[in-house]
Amino acid sequence: MKSYRTVLFVVFLLSAAAAAGSFFAQYVMGLNPCPLCILQRVAVLAVLAASALALLLPTAKAAGRAAAALLVGAPAVWGLYVAGYQLWLQSLPAEEQPSCGAPWTFRLKEWPLFDYWRFVVDGFGNCGVREYVLGVPLPVWSLLFFAAVLLLAWGMLLRLRGR
Numbered sequence: 717m718k719s720y721r722t723v724l725f726v727v728f729l730l731s732a733a734a735a736a737g738s739f740f741a742q743y744v745m746g747l748n749p750c751p752l753c754i755l756q757r758v759a760v761l762a763v764l765a766a767s768a769l770a771l772l773l774p775t776a777k778a779a780g781r782a783a784a785a786l787l788v789g790a791p792a793v794w795g796l797y798v799a800g801y802q803l804w805l806q807s808l809p810a811e812e813q814p815s816c817g818a819p820w821t822f823r824l825k826e827w828p829l830f831d832y833w834r835f836v837v838d839g840f841g842n843c844g845v846r847e848y849v850l851g852v853p854l855p856v857w858s859l860l861f862f863a864a865v866l867l868l869a870w871g872m873l874l875r876l877r878g879r
Contacts, residue, residue, distance in 0.1 A: 720775040720784065723872040724767050727788055727865055731764035734861050741849060750843040751816045752802040756858045759795030763865055766791055778877070785873045792865040799858035806846055806855065816843030 738757045741747045749757065770784035805813055847854050 720781045720872055720876060721771065723868050724770050724775065724784060724788070727868055728764065728767040728771065730861065730864065731760055731767055734760045735764055737849075737857075741847075741854070745849075747847045747849075747854070748840060750802075750840075750845070752798055752805070752843045753854065755798045756795050756802070756855070759791050759798060760858075760861065762791035763788060763795070763862075781873050781876060785869045788869045789866055792862045792869070795858060796862040796866070799855045799862060802843055802855040803853070803859070805843055806853070808844070810844060813844040 735757070738749075738753075738760060742749055766787045770787050773784050773787075774780040775784055805816070849857060
């Protein structure tokens with residue numbers, strides 16, 4: 717890729733596809749997201765928003781590229797951690813798996829305008845249950861997505877260092 721703006725646009729498109737895939741898995745395929753899945757969804761949406769904001773930065777300069785990499789990288793690191801934690805949790809025997817807590821709809825039901833954004837946090841699945849898409853567990857898909865975002869954003873930043 718020739719420019720950092722192109723990388724940011726690719727990250728934006730990947731994020732939009734991942735967010736659409738998340739909603740497709742829930743509302744079309746019937747896979748019920750757990751609280752950790754919803755945190756990963758929020759991280760994907762945060763990467764989407766951050767990449768859209770980063771596209772507004774002056775990426776011709778090194779400082780603009782560094783700011784964009786930090787902006788996009790922060791939610792990606794958070795999502796990578798949550799997906800890794802869920803994979804660890806799923807690797808435990810069923811009797812040793814800790815509870816993943818109350819559903820987000822229960823936790824956030826009193827927040828302002830909840831009825832308008834409830835579809836983002838709707839779900840009550842069990843974090844220890846493995847759900848598969850194309851034979852791959854969903855947290856692995858999340859790990860791959862967040863790792864790709866970090867590799868794209870930081871790899872291109874390092875490649876363009878000094879320009």
